[in-house]
Amino acid sequence: MSKLRIGVIGMGNMGSDHAKKLNKGIVPEAELTAVSEMDGNRLEDAKTYLQGDIGYFATPDELMDSGLCDAVIIATPHYDHPRLAIMAFTKGLHVLCEKPAGVYTKQVREMNEKARESGRIFGMMFNQRTNPMYRKMHELVHSGELGAIKRVNWIITDWYRSQAYYDSGSWRATWAGEGGGVLINQCPHNIDLLQWICGMPAQVRAFCHEGKWHNIEVEDDVTAYMEFPNGATGVFVTTTADLPGTNRLEITLEMGKLVCENNTLTLHKLGQNEREYCFTTKDGFAKPPVEVSVIETQGDNSQHTGVIASFAKAVLDGTPLIADGEEGINSLMLSNAMHLSSWIGDTVALPIDEDLFLEELNKRIAASKHKVTAGI
Amino acid sequence: MSKLRIGVIGMGNMGSDHAKKLNKGIVPEAELTAVSEMDGNRLEDAKTYLQGDIGYFATPDELMDSGLCDAVIIATPHYDHPRLAIMAFTKGLHVLCEKPAGVYTKQVREMNEKARESGRIFGMMFNQRTNPMYRKMHELVHSGELGAIKRVNWIITDWYRSQAYYDSGSWRATWAGEGGGVLINQCPHNIDLLQWICGMPAQVRAFCHEGKWHNIEVEDDVTAYMEFPNGATGVFVTTTADLPGTNRLEITLEMGKLVCENNTLTLHKLGQNEREYCFTTKDGFAKPPVEVSVIETQGDNSQHTGVIASFAKAVLDGTPLIADGEEGINSLMLSNAMHLSSWIGDTVALPIDEDLFLEELNKRIAASKHKVTAGI
Numbered sequence: 001m002s003k004l005r006i007g008v009i010g011m012g013n014m015g016s017d018h019a020k021k022l023n024k025g026i027v028p029e030a031e032l033t034a035v036s037e038m039d040g041n042r043l044e045d046a047k048t049y050l051q052g053d054i055g056y057f058a059t060p061d062e063l064m065d066s067g068l069c070d071a072v073i074i075a076t077p078h079y080d081h082p083r084l085a086i087m088a089f090t091k092g093l094h095v096l097c098e099k100p101a102g103v104y105t106k107q108v109r110e111m112n113e114k115a116r117e118s119g120r121i122f123g124m125m126f127n128q129r130t131n132p133m134y135r136k137m138h139e140l141v142h143s144g145e146l147g148a149i150k151r152v153n154w155i156i157t158d159w160y161r162s163q164a165y166y167d168s169g170s171w172r173a174t175w176a177g178e179g180g181g182v183l184i185n186q187c188p189h190n191i192d193l194l195q196w197i198c199g200m201p202a203q204v205r206a207f208c209h210e211g212k213w214h215n216i217e218v219e220d221d222v223t224a225y226m227e228f229p230n231g232a233t234g235v236f237v238t239t240t241a242d243l244p245g246t247n248r249l250e251i252t253l254e255m256g257k258l259v260c261e262n263n264t265l266t267l268h269k270l271g272q273n274e275r276e277y278c279f280t281t282k283d284g285f286a287k288p289p290v291e292v293s294v295i296e297t298q299g300d301n302s303q304h305t306g307v308i309a310s311f312a313k314a315v316l317d318g319t320p321l322i323a324d325g326e327e328g329i330n331s332l333m334l335s336n337a338m339h340l341s342s343w344i345g346d347t348v349a350l351p352i353d354e355d356l357f358l359e360e361l362n363k364r365i366a367a368s369k370h371k372v373t374a375g376i
Numbered sequence: 377m378s379k380l381r382i383g384v385i386g387m388g389n390m391g392s393d394h395a396k397k398l399n400k401g402i403v404p405e406a407e408l409t410a411v412s413e414m415d416g417n418r419l420e421d422a423k424t425y426l427q428g429d430i431g432y433f434a435t436p437d438e439l440m441d442s443g444l445c446d447a448v449i450i451a452t453p454h455y456d457h458p459r460l461a462i463m464a465f466t467k468g469l470h471v472l473c474e475k476p477a478g479v480y481t482k483q484v485r486e487m488n489e490k491a492r493e494s495g496r497i498f499g500m501m502f503n504q505r506t507n508p509m510y511r512k513m514h515e516l517v518h519s520g521e522l523g524a525i526k527r528v529n530w531i532i533t534d535w536y537r538s539q540a541y542y543d544s545g546s547w548r549a550t551w552a553g554e555g556g557g558v559l560i561n562q563c564p565h566n567i568d569l570l571q572w573i574c575g576m577p578a579q580v581r582a583f584c585h586e587g588k589w590h591n592i593e594v595e596d597d598v599t600a601y602m603e604f605p606n607g608a609t610g611v612f613v614t615t616t617a618d619l620p621g622t623n624r625l626e627i628t629l630e631m632g633k634l635v636c637e638n639n640t641l642t643l644h645k646l647g648q649n650e651r652e653y654c655f656t657t658k659d660g661f662a663k664p665p666v667e668v669s670v671i672e673t674q675g676d677n678s679q680h681t682g683v684i685a686s687f688a689k690a691v692l693d694g695t696p697l698i699a700d701g702e703e704g705i706n707s708l709m710l711s712n713a714m715h716l717s718s719w720i721g722d723t724v725a726l727p728i729d730e731d732l733f734l735e736e737l738n739k740r741i742a743a744s745k746h747k748v749t750a751g752i
Contacts, residue, residue: 153613155529155626162653165660205581207601207609214654223609225583225599233583233599235611237529242628243650244666246635250531252618259622274619277538278590284541290620 004312007034007069009060011042015075029312036063064091082107089118096123096311099188101328103179108329122325123311128189130306132297133265147254152234158245159186173216176368181218183335192331201226203349208342213241224338265295380688383410383445385436387418391451405688412439440467458483465494472499472687475564477704479555488701498701499687504565506682508673509641523630528610534621535562549592552744557594559711568707577602579725584718589617600714641671
């Protein structure tokens with residue numbers, strides 16, 4: 001196999017974008033061989049913007065059974081991700097799945113089991129992991145040169161959406177259609193980066209406000225407090241209603257502080273470990289010297305293209321993925337924990353009680369109302 | 377009365393500083409006429425650094441009864457503030473009290489009642505209110521031109537203290553000696569500014585960690601989540617263990633955002649109210665234009681001198697104080713709410729149950745241990 005033959009399932013915003021890129025040959029290790037889309041108009045549209053010998057299918061099943069693909073990219077609404085991924089593994093195909101992997105972790109666990117059983121590659125489209133700033137933060141934190149993490153504050157409130165956005169689809173921002181709001185639609189990347197860089201918290205207490213700023217039934221305002229296994233604490237604040245919003249990720253460690261804001265990564269580095277300094281200095285108010293530097297980050301921010309290329313290479317050459325399917329569980333586990341904590345009004349330990357989460361989610365799905373909308 | 381005759385009670389760090397300034401005539405409306413200090417060595421020291429005709433007393437009672445003072449500045453350890461203030465009002469003296477007003481709100485309520493009964497002026501030493509940046513934030517928020525507050529995030533983690541600091545006094549960082557840690561000793565100014573600028577929250581859920589980073593019995597790491605009466609939310613994060621710490625106050629309003637960091641106040645101003653924009657734009661992802669400007673702040677940061685001068689003018693001419701005694705209740709109410717929420721592991725509504733707070737505090741005072749220390 002010289003090139004990975006990829007089929008894209010779902011020709012919405014993301015799926016059509018992936019298909020176009022593959023079709024233009026932007027990822028040399030892969031080629032677009034098929035697409036599927038249940039909406040007839042969209043499928044016809046695809047024929048106008050894609051070139052060459054491509055299979056067009058009305059259903060994912062037909063695409064998978066066509067023999068045209070070695071792998072699929074799943075870019076459908078969230079709820080279908082697990083079902084389609086499992087179907088693909090069962091049919092012997094590799095899967096690259098758009099975020100979130102699913103809506104609850106039990107599903108994603110099953111996806112990973114099926115991937116293992118099938119021996120196929122399961123990658124997650126966590127394209128923010130290709131951002132050189134976050135890569136550098138991950139590298140610096142994991143190298144150990146800055147010591148243990150003490151605190152993380154991420155104010156990520158620049159996900160502004162108007163009411164028109166929510167009114168554009170009857171499934172949008174409903175429990176039945178999306179399974180959540182800003183946590184499940186906008187924040188999976190941030191939550192993935194948080195756990196990738198800082199690790200998984202041991203417990204979470206979150207405060208999610210549903211329909212606070214928009215006429216929607218899911219959360220559009222979240223503040224989450226986290227405690228990590230080593231005792232570090234953290235805060236994650238997000239919303240789709242702040243203008244202008246903020247994207248400021250600050251990580252304090254024993255040897256200093258990393259701040260990522262306005263596309264700049266700044267390192268404040270101590271000459272000495274604070275934990276040692278605290279107990280050895282004779283001066284109550286003194287502080288050791290701090291060296292402040294803007295960290296030059298190298299490499300392209302290849303985003304989706306980079307993730308697709310690494311997926312193709314993983315299949316072809318066995319090289320590592322940018323994010324594998326197990327990572328889909330972690331980020332969703334953290335997102336689910338925030339929802340569950342807010343629903344039960346209490347701190348929840350991780351891993352969460354998945355049955356309780358599903359029970360609570362199902363209550364909300366049962367009460368979910370489809371809205372009168374202007375759009376698709 | 378051409379000049380207010382002030383006696384300073386307590387010749388520790390803050391008291392001796394106030395006495396020196398008054399003695400040098402830095403506040404034209406006031407003069408230093410007496411000091412008191414229970415530690416004989418400190419009182420002798422005061423005679424070396426103060427000049428002129430000044431009464432030196434071993435006890436606050438003698439100072440107050442001397443007839444040398446119209447007013448007192450109370451700069452003793454926290455627990456003595458209420459008792460001494462009430463004594464002063466009873467003896468017909470005006471009072472300027474160092475922060476915090478007391479350790480629990482019931483005390484401060486009584487202080488204010490005694491002030492009212494006596495008809496004397498009761499001022500609080502909230503000297504950070506003279507900072508032009510915070511004054512400007514207060515002005516901009518209260519003018520209404522930015523609309524209602526939606527969110528406030530204050531990361532105020534630059535209160536670094538080493539173990540040597542805590543070991544420098546047996547009363548330090550003990551429930552019996554101080555009644556709290558970073559909230560009661562370092563943060564009263566920040567908590568006062570928060571409630572002064574943003575108003576009092578309706579409820580608080582805080583997570584206080586006691587002795588997390590130091591060998592102390594009180595809290596040195598706090599994350600508090602707040603909800604305000606209008607639905608705005610907020611986060612307040614503080615510690616004495618982060619190096620380098622952060623002091624970043626961000627307030628998001630309907631018409632934009634104010635960010636105060638690194639001695640710079642930045643205004644991000646929308647051309648249109650976001651609440652209106654959200655429901656009228658037809659575009660799901662668009663954002664109205666934002667004008668970003670660094671706000672020039674005018675006036676001196678007069679700090680303690682400014683507060684003492686305004687106190688003297690309030691007595692002499694009836695002009696307004698920078699912060700009156702009632703403000704001492706607000707900031708302490710908020711600080712007490714954070715403690716209480718963490719102690720009971722639940723959200724608390726404000727005003728808090730003061731009896732429950734005192735009961736919980738008394739449990740901790742009863743179990744409080746004086747430490748073996750190197751110092752005073």
